[in-house]
Amino acid sequence: MTAHLMTGAQAAGLNKVKPKASKDDRQMLVFVLIIGCYLLVALAFPLYAILSKSFENSAGEFVGLANYAEYFGTPALLYSIQNSLTISLITMVITVSIAFVLAYALHRSCMPFKGFFKVVMLVPILVPSLLPGIALVYLFGRQGLIPQLLFGHEIYGPIGIVIAEVFYTLPHALIIIMTALSIADARLYEATVALRTSKVRTFFTVTLPGARYGLISSAFVVFTLVITDFGVPKVIGGNYNVLATDIYKQVIGQQNFQMGAVVSLILLLPAALAFFIDRAVQKKQVAALSARAVPLVPMPSKGFDRIMLAYAGLVSVFVLGILATCQYAALVEFYPYNLSLGLTNYQFDLMDGGGWDSFGNSIRLGLYTAIIGTAIIFLGAYMVEKSKGFIPARSAFHFLAMMPMAVPGMVLGLAYIFFFNAPNNPLNFVYHTMAILVISTVTHFYTVSHLTAVTALKQMDVEFESVAASLKTPFYRTFRRVTVPICLPAIFDISIYLFVNAMTTVSAVVFLYGPHTNLASVAVLNMDDAGDIAPAAAMGMMIFYVNAGVRLFHGLVSKYVLKRTQAWRYR
């Protein structure tokens, strides 16, 4: 295989063949362009709007870097950068450590109740990040249940933030590290035994290197989640300001949109940086995975298994304890004066914050996001993976699809205000409607769903489309009859992911809801803000019950549907 300097064809001066686009190619291009336009309108244009806003004064005149100069001249605001980085790094170390040992226990020990632990560890995904904050107030607040455990320290501030963030980020880190540990090659461990290597040395030379990409990746994910999270510091941060709460205060509290834009762009930096480093690391992991490995089956070891069981039990107590505290807070009539239990706090219509309507709105948002979002995202991933040619358009599309992961929800929400609320924008009418909430939520959670879809599509035989073309089958027929049925499990996963996140998210929608489109998660925030902490906890628990119920329902339905439609998977 040598590279010739000039081919005979070039020497003969022949013209390049220009492939003629087929009907399929043209139709697919139309879809790529439509979904590409969606991403432009829902992501690129709003981000441009927030960028340009940061260079303007309140009258809309261009002032260059004046806003930035003001920002960096205000020490109170600068502290927030330091605070954000501090809590993100501390949480990162704690969460990844806890998650690694837990993943190790789940994958490499023979402890009992693994299924139970796995379910428990998913709980934090199902609740808004405001909820652990509320639970900590009840546990360690001034009139809390067990404040003495803090030995005189204040829960409002960094301690509270870190504890709540650990709760909130634990499942995300756990899932990534479990995946990393699950790909271990048993043959490597057999080799260490044959070479009489000690358990400790094996751990440091085989186990840890094998999981290193998972560890790095989970560290970045935790860091990004924490630095962009708004719910936890809002509820339990006290006077400890961070970037995400600064945006909220600038915009909602002081109506200083320009400064909000500046803080947003500053928050965008570390999140985007973490994201791109993580992507680079994950690309390497793919290469490390390609070899066929023999799966590792853990051996029972009484002492080790007991220690691991005790450890997993302890983490479960932490997770379930937070949840139980919230439930207790929701049911107690008037803490701490009247400890009898009742449903008083569930009379949301008596409180400010949106009442039961907001709960209904959240469910509607969840359903719309799940249905519309799954359709857009799966179709987009399919078009970008399977269409031929138009390489620049497809690369641009892929880049846009990856971007939402790097954009914090607060930034996206504020960007939407700037873009959609601009009087000269023809799309102005969606402002304060359910539509803008759906668009923002689909966009906010686009990347993970897109990657899930792409992974599922990549697992299919690349020649399916070649065969279909040779059989003169239009792409939409193969899409409907082959692609969708094969990818059904991934499609279900995407829809449940979108639903659950639509129910719990606060950060983007907090800027976008209108008088008739209040949401349950925002109601939690507003009731907590107004001092109605018990009803906030009650509403938070409602979100949890819906999510848990939907997840259970989803599990049953997919089991039933998959059994009926996926018979071909089993011999």
Next chain:
Amino acid sequence: MQQNKGENPYLKITDLTKMFGDFVALDSISLEVYEGEFICFLGPSGCGKTTLLRAIAGLDIQTYGRVEQDGRDVSNLSASERDFGIVFQSYALFPNLTIYKNVAYGLENAKLPKKQIDDRVQELLALVGMSDQADKYPAQLSGGQQQRISLARALAISPGLLLLDEPLSALDAKVRLMLRHEIKDLQRKLGVTTIMVTHDQEEALTMADRIVVMNDGVIEQVGTPTEIYHEPVTAFVADFIGTMNFLEARVASPTQIRIGELSINCLDVPGKEGDKITVSIRPEDVVVQDASDNRLEATIEHIEFLGAYVRAELSSGEMSDHHFFADFSANQVRRTDLKQGMKLEVGLPKRSLRLYSA
């Protein structure tokens, strides 16, 4: 089958070049394929044979050059607008559809009446001997069975051209042998023009009417299996097909070369006196007894038992200790009682010698 050189070719490829960035995967390929022919693209991995097949199919269109099929210029058409059926190494059966639905896939698209589709599917399933498996899913079949279905699916729409991309490479040795015959029989019966890509020379030699030997993005030789085996035109083809002894020599005269001290008579020697030249001979062409021309004394250095025959590594002082291989039939071995270190007289018949300018 037949080589209708007088007729117009069914498939005509002219100056086809495929580039991936700066890398030239195919360099000015020209080739004609006649109706009803079974052609094999044979070559080592990376030689461009699959790239050529995909260019013919329109799956990866070439950078330069023309492809004409049945008198129609299809050079820039996408796969869905060309006329071919294709079978891949991975079978690429739709896993969620039954065998029946897989075979019917292309027919349903042509909007034929149900009865007609049913008849055609049954006919094809019978053709590949899989009538009783219609309701199963691909995962329930063995590799060989899946490949038969894949073939039936490709043939269902009666394509003018059948393309087979390493169709047997994923199968067990025994199944491979069986399917080799089945595919060849089927092709002969249907008379469909077929191109198969393979890296397995035995497959190519047994199945093809003509073989296209490829290396490094160019065609080394096109010919019938006998031509390719007995008259390889380049050292690459000689080396790639079967086993071949290569010996360094120098031109002595238009009918003679010299290996070390030894003069060897040849038919036509290219080049002028003193030029370096490579001479080749197949191990089975080395004559052991009754040697007539180019006789020499050789010593058995090593003997390898290969079942039906024995391969001996020989050296000869006359050829300044060049080593070469010679095959002995089981009979010869029994008669001569071959042993390591034994000396014997062998002949290198000039008809069997092929010369390649170095």
